[in-house]
Amino acid sequence: MAFELEITHTQGRARAGTFTTPHGTVQTPAFMAVGTLATVKGLDPLDLRAMGAQMILANAYHLHLRPSDALVRQMGGLHRFMAWDGSILTDSGGFQVFSLEGLRKIDEDGVDFRSHIDGSSRRFTPESVMRIERNLGADVIMQFDHVPPGQSDVPVARDAMERSLRWLARCRDEFARLLREDADAPTPEQALFPIVQGGIHAELRRESARAIVDMGAWRGFGVGGLSVGEAKPDMYAMLEVVDDVLPTDRPRYLMGVGYPEDLVEGVRRGVDLFDCVAPTRMGRNGAALTQDGRINLRNARHRDDPGPLDEGCDCTVCTRFSRAYVRHLFTSDEILGLRLLSLHNVHFLVALMQQARTTLADGTFDAWSTEWLARYLAGER
């Protein structure tokens, strides 16, 4: 049944399961590649399928501006527009709008901002964002939330957290109306996820999570405002606080977090879904993820290295191309270089979550994750 999470294995707080959406099942824990503008940069949907990806992310803010959610809907919705028939989640644009320093004005009703593309005046409210996400037609849509700056003190973090709760109520009501009155949308049956806010303040996180749980029968939960500059132990602590409050039978999505060590630490703390631009962004910067930490292909030592990007990786890049070749492409500004690095890096995280699922299934997750982290972090040092 759509939006059910069937948990099949647990170890400590970690869980493996299957999350069902109108566009298929997603084995969790899972990494969602980011397709901001209805394309995971450099990759084809067929690449994502081939590497085992089941759910990807797109962005309501960016797609509203270009090519517009109206056009995406006219073209049959996101799935058809970008030729991806798997599951999709859209972020609400809260994070983007609140990142537009100097370009936005916040009031209780919503946010005025200027497009980063053409400077045109725009306004987002909880209601308008629900309509945008309805038009786009993702399977899971995120609430419009107030995202405070990283490292906000308690008063600032509380204000944003409380506004996010009030906006959640408005998102919930508008979403319910759309489900009833806009049945012709590209994906008639969608799920709205609330977002737990509260910075790195345990009491705020707890309060946010409890209030959200009391507000509806949610099909899943976002955890936002993390990995924005705080120390990693602070982020991990917040995950434990949230894990204590949220119901265990619904997926938890840790927003915007996608470094390999954060994925493993997140799974250990009950997170089911992740997304991050890091693997494709690193790819464009010449970096490749390996079991022994990141390497940069710009480094001259890879010039004549016949080995793969990562020993033991079974991706379509590592099974065919050498570091020497990828470096050659990269130093020659050949776009195949970006593509191959992005392919490998996204595959790396998708496969990492596959390993987590496998070890959860056979009861070896604790040992595997400890060893994996030790090896990876030793290489990063």
Add this chain to the structure above:
Amino acid sequence: MAFELEITHTQGRARAGTFTTPHGTVQTPAFMAVGTLATVKGLDPLDLRAMGAQMILANAYHLHLRPSDALVRQMGGLHRFMAWDGSILTDSGGFQVFSLEGLRKIDEDGVDFRSHIDGSSRRFTPESVMRIERNLGADVIMQFDHVPPGQSDVPVARDAMERSLRWLARCRDEFARLLREDADAPTPEQALFPIVQGGIHAELRRESARAIVDMGAWRGFGVGGLSVGEAKPDMYAMLEVVDDVLPTDRPRYLMGVGYPEDLVEGVRRGVDLFDCVAPTRMGRNGAALTQDGRINLRNARHRDDPGPLDEGCDCTVCTRFSRAYVRHLFTSDEILGLRLLSLHNVHFLVALMQQARTTLADGTFDAWSTEWLARYLAGER
């Protein structure tokens, strides 16, 4: 047997056949995608295989400079380096070196030039170019020739044509030496193609072709120095002159020519192989080839067009994506846009040559090519 051309069907001067190389068979006529730097810009070798490409081109000049032919050889040769197990032809670098206005000095022995990358001093001779192409390991390698400017008058064109003949003799001798003495090269059995020069002067073309034929038992012939600014009827006339002289049982490769109408007109005049950067370059500029001429995706009329780039094209782009989506990618500077357009455009020319083969096989080539040209050129007007 390697480097045999089996001609299976003819109609007028046009021929269909099978050319065999150490890396498989190439059904002719065929379009070779250009992989200057050991990558067809934006495409994966698997894409090329999927669209039916059997032979591609790489460039000795560019690969000598970056990453160097020595490194390519150390990595197992071009086929292994770029993970393309089909046939490869390398151009000699003559065209590139002679295009470096102000950066080169020509004498009878060879050419001094400066690298367009770092300005370093380099020297190409017929012998050094043979060694470079031996290291790269393509199946077919081209002679080092003197390429005069387009529109050269008879004295200039004759001088370059005659020097190219003298250089051909040196290429032939050095190539024979390498076959004997450098048996460990990545592709031990290669074929050297001479290049017919002579500008748009029929008597020079005829003289060049006759002299070349007398100089050896060549496995095939290049026709160079065309599509460099001359009128199309002049180019087509030269092809007929050359067709009259060259043996019919060897492949003819029209160098650097790859607009759709030129391919069809070339096949009509006995050409078997083509290459051109146009389809990938057009892709990077937002242009797509269609049966009704080129279109540019930047044009606003494609904004909400749900149709494919080309009606009736069965490529992996046209069967999945709309013009609206490709335009969105292109206007958003998403590299998937370049990739999809390049994929479609290269497929278009590969499939066009497939159509020529099919109609040659069933005896309808004349009618098909006339209709095809009329429709395409009507759209281009």
